[in-house]
Amino acid sequence: MSIRTRVPALMAAAGVSFFGWGGPAVTPVDGKEYDFVIVGSGSAGSVLASRLSEDPNVSVLLLEAGKDNNHFDVHHMSRVAQLQNTAFDWAFRSQPEKSTNGRVHYLPRGKALGGSSSINGAVYVRCPPEDYNEWAQKWGCKGWDYKTLLPYFMKSERLQDESGNPVKLPAHGNDGPLAVTYxxxxxxxxxxxxxxxxxxxxxxxxxxxxxxxxxxxxxxxxxxxxQHNVDRGIRADSFTTWIKKTGAIDRKNLTVVPCSQATKIVIDGKTATGVQLRQGETSDELRKAKDQVVKAKKEVILSAGAYGSPWLLLLSGIGPASQLQSVGIRPIVDLPAVGKNLKDHxxxxxxxxxxxxxxxxxxxxxxxxxxxxxxxxxxxxxxxxxxxxxxxxxxxxxxxxxxxxxxxxxxxxxxxxxxxxxxxxxxxxxxxxxxxxxxxxxxxxxxxxxxxxPKSAGSVTLKSSDPIEYPIVEHRFLxxxxxxxxxxxxxxxxxxxxxxxxxxxxxxxxxxxxxxxxxxxxxxxxxxxxxxxxxxAVTVYHPTSTCRMGPDSDRNSVVDLSLKVKGVKNLRVVDASVFPDIVMGNTNAPVYAVAERAADIIKEEHGLAK
Ligand SMILES: Cc1cc2nc3c(=O)[nH]c(=O)nc-3n(C[C@H](O)[C@H](O)[C@H](O)COP(=O)(O)OP(=O)(O)OC[C@H]3O[C@@H](n4cnc5c(N)ncnc54)[C@H](O)[C@@H]3O)c2cc1C
Missing domain, CATH: 3.30.410.40 (Cholesterol Oxidase; domain 2)
Structure with missing residues (x-):
């Protein structure tokens, strides 16, 4: 990218964000039907929406609570600190943590197209093979070992030098959408x-x-x-990478709707049939907004992140029955592990x-x-x-x-x-x-x-049945x-x-x-x-495992080995919350690999074109 193209691009990026031009529109979806409804356009959600919509015969709706991420501060890593505690950040807070002197920890999460990949540090670490082999062997998650996941890591990658020229190294990809600067x-x-x-x-x-x-x-x-997910000076977030650069944004069968917060999964008997949501940017707007319901003909897929996905399951009556009853929610499926096993670095x-x-x-x-x-x-x-x-x-x-x-x-x-x-x-x-x-x-x-x-583990629980009120996050750090x-x-x-x-x-x-x-x-x-x-000590922002994957025999898990929520039909979770255990390094690349593999599993089950 030359200076002559970069400067106007920078100005455009800043202008678009300052004046609100461009980006997917906040269109009402009440009463509409799609084959797949994906909640959350973060690291996992963008990969899934891109891959599933490769088949022109299925319709995909990507719902995102946050707004468009086309903003100067998102694009430039030197501005990363300026994103914290802004509208691009859910800015969760922990409970006072007794082992860190009673401190309330600040827990940022991306609230934008691209999710946390739009506000993260863009450090690229795939984590050691032992992590995934342990998922498969120790935790019984067959099919999630390193040998199976390696092709998905490689499929994503475009390894390059600072000028964007390909770098050839063993076990790396050069043809994927994700820029990795080496x-x-x-x-x-x-x-x-x-x-x-x-x-x-x-x-x-x-x-x-x-x-x-x-x-x-x-x-x-x-x-x-x-190594960094930065492409010649511009952050390579998941939405830009998988939805914009691949051209998925122009597909007729993919609809992206920002500023749309899912408040409940609609469940008929024990089958997920859609998503209830409200549209708005701020809590005030969301409280005043009217409920909309969008239908999912094939599946609802939660990619709302390690705090967001258990939060939504709990609001929908899926979780520990006694905890749900204590806040006035009727349990639909008693799944004790929802929101448990929270790990972080x-x-x-x-x-x-x-x-x-x-x-x-x-x-x-x-x-x-x-x-x-x-x-x-x-x-x-x-x-x-x-x-x-x-x-x-x-x-x-x-x-x-x-x-x-x-x-x-x-x-x-x-x-x-x-x-x-x-x-x-x-x-x-x-x-x-x-x-x-x-x-x-x-x-x-x-x-x-x-x-x-970490050997300490925490939890995400509901404070109330109000879908706009943040959940209680207890990390139990140290x-x-x-x-x-x-x-x-x-x-x-x-x-x-x-x-x-x-x-x-x-x-x-x-x-x-x-x-x-x-x-x-x-x-x-x-x-x-x-x-x-x-x-x-502070978080490095890597929460995982609140909807753990596990075999049928594992009572301490939420999703099965195909990432389907146990006890509910047509409902999956695909994001960092399904990690059976935290990985020994940064979590973004592992989420991409999990989402790439999940997309193949879903395509296969529904007979979609690969
Ligand atoms: C500040 C920060 C720095 C980090 N630095 C790095 C790093 O350098 N390297 C690295 O590997 N990892 C890093 N991480 C971690 C990494 O970014 C995450 O592990 C990864 O992005 C998680 O992906 P995800 O798909 O699970 O969730 P997310 O990417 O968080 O996506 C969840 C999406 O769901 C949306 N959502 C949530 N609830 C709802 C709802 N009810 N309705 C609609 N939408 C909803 C959210 O707004 C969000 O867009 C960092 C994270 C943060 C926050």
Whole structure:
């Protein structure tokens, strides 16, 4: 994309969103009939709508609670923080979580065409093969092993370099719709930041794990450069990728309707026959809107996400009977696992100050201004991607029996946990106090150890039968002591890397929490680290497993191996909620693979053209 085409494209994107031009219309659907009604146009819903509507003989309705995602802030990764707590974000909140000092956690979820893929970090991780093999073997989900899913990952992908040229690597695809931008270490050091090399080499030199060129085609474990769903500077969200770029948006048999919140699945006996919904953008508009009912001749498919799908099942009378009765909902199917088994990843930010040249959002120099220009106008360079540009997958050693890596560490050549400014507002974004509130350390890099295999699990339950009132989300973060240990071990590994060359010679000090030092003693004390983890850990936004898939014998599951809701006909769930267990890495790519496979299952069952 040249500058001559990019600048008008950027202006158009901004103009469209500011003035409300373009995008699918909010058309009434009351009384209409479609073969498939899909609720939620997020990562899973967009894939499904695209794939199912490939058969011109079936009609597909894609309902989305949020609005069009054609917005400047959605397209540009440097604007990602600006999407939080806006109309593009459901902005759920947890209950006060007792094991994180009673904090109420901010839980963003995309509310727009493209769902969470429109507001996420676009970091691309398919997760290790062991995850899917465990789904198949440990959890009895035959047909969901890595060997079966790998072709679906590859089918989605278009692996490319920063300029959009194909990159050929084993076990990757080049013909799919989803842009995956790949950098070698040398390219990343040159094109993004030399600090990527410093951080990468220090992790390797410290013996934390081996260097790896690609965490997908080789061993998942190791130190690598992050891959991104960004296409020459523009976010590759699911709606743009699967609905717009594939041309599905122009198909006569696909109808996309935004600003339409499903409030109930219509169930006749034990068969889903349609969806009740209201149209509007805000809660006030939704409360005033009239109920509409759209009919599904073949199936209703929920792709409303790990909070949204159980929420809708519960509102529809599918869930633990006693819980439903307690809020005045008549149970239709007693399914105890609906909303249970909620898992998520948590991380802490461990920053280190430097007196060397590094990008800074607190004292932006010419380098940052140039990088911002390159990102926005040329679609390349440091700000065109999330700054989480080094990625490590390794073992914490907390559970020696563990076969899967349980620790992910991001390395970021930037510091954002200082005072609020227009680039970074940690308090607003994650509801934790900034570690450097006075702005003493404008120049720093950050490492972020992430707990991948939490043993704590939470739930989504109804507060009331009012479909507009948000559900109660209880994560129970860090309730299991091993979860705290993994993060403490992660902090120690980050410190080890920072104390190893080349970072050693570039680092002046770790930026410590001064308030904690006063009450918890030395920074290397167990007390300091545990208190640090409990006061600073936040979600990495990867909730899963609230409508777990499982074989018929598994009472702790919601959907069967074809993702059909147990005990109800013509109703499926396809999204992150069906994961039998959380994966050891970022969740977006796994959702795409699950949705691609689900589309094939559905096509086969209904005899649709593939
Ligand atoms: C801030 C953030 C950063 C993240 N960063 C990354 C990352 O860098 N890499 C990564 O791999 N993963 C990341 N994730 C996670 C990843 O984006 C999600 O796991 C994935 O998008 C989930 O897909 P889904 O289809 O399950 O749900 P979603 O994509 O959330 O889709 C659900 C859709 O359903 C709609 N919906 C919900 N309820 C209703 C209703 N009642 N009626 C109609 N529509 C409804 C929602 O508005 C939404 O569009 C991030 C997530 C967030 C929020």
């Amino acid at each position: 950098f070698t270490l040398e390219q990343a050091e040159k094109q993004l930041s030399p600090w990527i090399g410093h951080i990468y080499r220090s992790f390797v030199n410290a013996g934390i794990d081996k260097a790896t060129d690609d965490y997908h085609s080789g061993d998942f474990r190791g130190v690598a450069v992050t 948590l991380y802490v930010s461990v920053p280190f100050a430097t007196n060397q040249q590094i990008f800074s959002v607190y004292r932006p120099g010419l380098d940052m201004i140039q990088a911002s220009f390159d990102g926005l106008v040329r679609g390349r360079g440091f700000t065109a991607y999330l700054p989480y540009q080094v990625i490590v997958h390794t073992d914490s050693g907390v559970d020696p029996k563990k076969l899967k890596p349980d620790l992910q560490i991001y390395g970021m050549p930037l510091f954002i946990a200082g005072p609020a400014n227009s680039f970074a507002d940690v308090k607003k974004a994650s509801n934790v106090n900034p570690i450097d509130p006075t702005g003493k350390y404008p120049y720093a890099y950050t490492m972020m150890p992430t707990l991948l295999n 309730e299991h002591p091993d979860d705290v240990e993994v993060l403490i071990r992660g902090m120690q590994l980050c410190r080890k890397a920072a104390a190893t060359e080349p970072l050693k010679g570039l680092t002046t000090e770790e930026i410590l929490d001064q308030d904690l030092l006063k009450t918890a003693g030395a920074s290397d004390s167990r007390e300091y680290m545990e208190k640090f983890v409990r006061s600073k």
